[in-house]
Amino acid sequence: MIYNPEQQEDNNTSIDSTAAVKADAKGLVASIKVFLIELLDFREDTDREATISAIKADVPFKGATAWILICSIFVASIGLNADSTAVVIGAMLISPLMGPILGVGLSIAINDIDTLRKSLISLLTMVFLSLLTAFFCFYFLPLYEDNSELLGRVKPDIRDVLIAFFGGLALIIARTKKGTIATVIFGVAIATALMPPLCTAGYGLSQGNWGYFKGAMFLFAINTIFIALATFVVLKVLRFPMLNYANSKRRKTIARIAALIAFAMMLPAGWTFYDVIKESQYKSDYKNYLKKEIENNTSLWLQREQLDTKSKTITLNFNGDINDATKSDLLNEIQGYEYLKDFKLIINGNSNRSTDKILELYDIALDKIDERDKKIERLTFTIDSLKLAASSKHNSIYGFNFIDLAKDAKIQFSELESFSFAQTLRSPNFKTVDTVLVATTRWNSSVSDSLLSQKNANLKIWLEQEFDDDIEILTY
Numbered sequence: 001m002i003y004n005p006e007q008q009e010d011n012n013t014s015i016d017s018t019a020a021v022k023a024d025a026k027g028l029v030a031s032i033k034v035f036l037i038e039l040l041d042f043r044e045d046t047d048r049e050a051t052i053s054a055i056k057a058d059v060p061f062k063g064a065t066a067w068i069l070i071c072s073i074f075v076a077s078i079g080l081n082a083d084s085t086a087v088v089i090g091a092m093l094i095s096p097l098m099g100p101i102l103g104v105g106l107s108i109a110i111n112d113i114d115t116l117r118k119s120l121i122s123l124l125t126m127v128f129l130s131l132l133t134a135f136f137c138f139y140f141l142p143l144y145e146d147n148s149e150l151l152g153r154v155k156p157d158i159r160d161v162l163i164a165f166f167g168g169l170a171l172i173i174a175r176t177k178k179g180t181i182a183t184v185i186f187g188v189a190i191a192t193a194l195m196p197p198l199c200t201a202g203y204g205l206s207q208g209n210w211g212y213f214k215g216a217m218f219l220f221a222i223n224t225i226f227i228a229l230a231t232f233v234v235l236k237v238l239r240f241p242m243l244n245y246a247n248s249k250r251r252k253t254i255a256r257i258a259a260l261i262a263f264a265m266m267l268p269a270g271w272t273f274y275d276v277i278k279e280s281q282y283k284s285d286y287k288n289y290l291k292k293e294i295e296n297n298t299s300l301w302l303q304r305e306q307l308d309t310k311s312k313t314i315t316l317n318f319n320g321d322i323n324d325a326t327k328s329d330l331l332n333e334i335q336g337y338e339y340l341k342d343f344k345l346i347i348n349g350n351s352n353r354s355t356d357k358i359l360e361l362y363d364i365a366l367d368k369i370d371e372r373d374k375k376i377e378r379l380t381f382t383i384d385s386l387k388l389a390a391s392s393k394h395n396s397i398y399g400f401n402f403i404d405l406a407k408d409a410k411i412q413f414s415e416l417e418s419f420s421f422a423q424t425l426r427s428p429n430f431k432t433v434d435t436v437l438v439a440t441t442r443w444n445s446s447v448s449d450s451l452l453s454q455k456n457a458n459l460k461i462w463l464e465q466e467f468d469d470d471i472e473i474l475t476y
Helices: 007-039 048-057 066-082 085-094 096-109 113-140 158-178 183-191 193-206 210-237 248-295 325-332 352-392 391-399 402-412 449-467
Strands: 303-309 313-319 344-348 416-426 434-443 472-473
Touching: 048 096, 048 158, 066 085, 066 113, 066 193, 085 193, 096 113, 096 158, 096 210, 113 193, 158 210, 158 248, 193 210, 248 303, 248 325, 325 344, 402 416, 402 449, 434 449, 449 472
Parallel strands: 313 344, 434 472
Antiparallel strands: 303 313, 416 434
């Protein structure tokens, strides 16, 4: 082998370039890592002592706080009654319900059993007082029709779980920051919506509607649990100091109780999340099934449908007969939907319902034809009246110059302030039509009531001489 110094130099240069590129890549990765850490790390800006003091200060429920809660419940109830989103949002902003919920999460995170007890007592008292206030509000101010604001609080889904958890995260992160971000607190109060579910539950109690009561309380429970869970998670991540007890045995007992409560809180949270997400999956597949397999099929006339996720049954009621082939197709098509495979499909058809529907549509068509005939009759009467008016001798009224007539009237009667003149159609017996000449006047305020009738009489005589016809005088 012949040694080539130039080739060796090129190889060394290539190795140096590769090493430089690798070093630059490592530096870029390290820079990005530092940037992301600085961007997302919020531990350095945490005020632990102020956060604990602020949350504990919001836990007690008495005096002004109780009245603020009662007022906010009234505002939210009236907003739900009036279907006013703006009013409901206002009630969310003034509600003090968030304080005890944060207190529950804080107390579990730092093993503070006294704060936990106070928070739970305050929260339960607030819930009871809210339900009682909403009950009396809707009992004496009844809601006559269920509206969108009310119905939106009785059927929680996966979105409500996510809103509560991430809203709770935003809230506690804002509370732990040095210089609390007030806009975040207000935004979370609106997004998580603690007040409206309680008002809806109170409405359900006042009307004896247990379905509304259970659905609304379920939504409130979701919001409460996941906000407290988010608080617990963030405070653990931030490593808030655990409460120290002089008695080590008591400290261990409290720690076990807090851990047990945290675990107990996570269990319903996890179960709720699973239950709600399964419900959402069922409903999503069900909507797609109805749209693709039934609504797009012009030969099917769906009258009513029902999805029962508890018993896993789907009931479809059709107008008209449903043959075996169609039933078989519908049963086979539902197998293509992952979350509806195990559902029992009940298909009902009824030829009588089809006949009833046709008769109903026939009656509607007859009513529309009758209404159209009446409209034609009215228009015909109007046209005939206009033709009669056009052929009458009084048609000459349209041949004169009104400006000249008005000027002459003003010269003859200087006290006139306003003057109008028109030909009017009149039906004295609702069968025949006459035409009447009508003059409308307004006199100067200096003309006394005693002279007004005489002025009108003189004007009537003058106009009848001008047109050689009867004239009616109206004054305003």
